[in-house]
Amino acid sequence: MKYCMKCGVEVNEQKHRFCPLCNTIILSDAEIENLTMRQIKLAKSVKLKKPKPTPKKINPNVPPLIYLITLLVAITAIISLLVIDFVIGFNISWSLIPIISIILFILLCLPLVVRKKLYWFYTFDTFILIVYFILLNILINHRITWSFYVILSILLLWIYISTIFLNKIKGFILKLTFITISTTIYVLLITISLSQNNVFSRLVLPINGLVFILSIITYMFIKTYYYKWHVIVSTITINTSILCIGIDLLINKFLTDRFILKWSHFVLIVLIPLTLCMYY
Structure with a gap:
């Protein structure tokens, strides 16, 4: 031995x-x-290199039985809706909405037959939903109205998830910058569409910028003084106090057109003694 x-x-x-x-x-x-x-x-230092397990070859052209049955039922439903709509009114009108909904369901079930990465399906389903809401809005209102806000929200959510989980975008600051820029563009587009309401430009944009700056400062302090827990706690409490003061001032400026504090001083009463205790 x-x-x-x-x-x-x-x-x-x-x-x-x-x-x-x-x-x-x-x-x-x-x-x-x-x-x-x-x-x-x-x-x-020599180690055994374990051979990589070879994945089983799956023929993507042979759909599972469940998906095949679902596809046949969907095609039957689409043909039935078209026939009923044409027989009743001699044109195709109300049946378009349930038809595109059935097609949406079939497309969202593609993971049953195609073997790809999860991010690919998430991206595919995101843009399928965008096309669906555009068509639905055009069929109902004959122009793009409410779907504009739904599309922007779906795109923003896709950007958030892509930025957080995509390995090609590395670094906390880079990801936070990308998310902040995306949110700012989203807010600007909403602001342009709502010309009579300036709540986004007067509240969301300043708060978004304040959160971004304080997040960068907090991250830099934590990365630099990660071995000093009292510095980290102090940084978090100070930045939280600044954020509360900023939000309080911005909200009161928007509501009363004056820079006054209404509730943030209660937060300061709790956080300032905690910050001072970190240095003793």
Whole structure:
């Protein structure tokens, strides 16, 4: 019996060429006698490379039975709706809305037949929903009205999730900057569409900018002084106090056209003593 050179586990060299715990190579007596100290140190770092499991080949052209049955039922329903609508009014009118809803359902069920990454399906379903709401709005109102806000919200949610979970966008500051810019563009588009209401430009944009700046400051302090917990707590409490004061001033300016404090001083009464205690 021998011992692993790395983790010290007793290993039967007759059965195991590599350590079952850390996968480090187990040298025989002959190898130890013939190798130099440098070669032994190099061999100590050698690990067993486990072969990657080969995924089972799946034919994407053969849909599952459930999806095939659902597709046949959907096609039957679409044909029935078209026939009933045409027989009643000799034209195609009300049946278009349930038809595009059925098509939407079929497209959203594509993960049953296509083997791709989850992000691909999320992106595909996002743009399918956008097209669906545009068509629905045009069929109901004959122009784009309410679907504009729904589309913007769906796109903003897609950007948020893509920024957070997509590995190609790395770094907290870069992700936060991307999210802030996207939110700002979203707010600007909403503001342009609501010309008679300036609540977005007077409230959301300043608050959004304040949150972005304070988040960057908090992140930089935490990254720099991660080993000093009292500095981290103080940074969070100070930035929270500034955020509360800013929100209080902006809301009162919008409502009363005056910069006054109504509730944020209660937050300061709690947070300021806590901040001072961190330095003693």
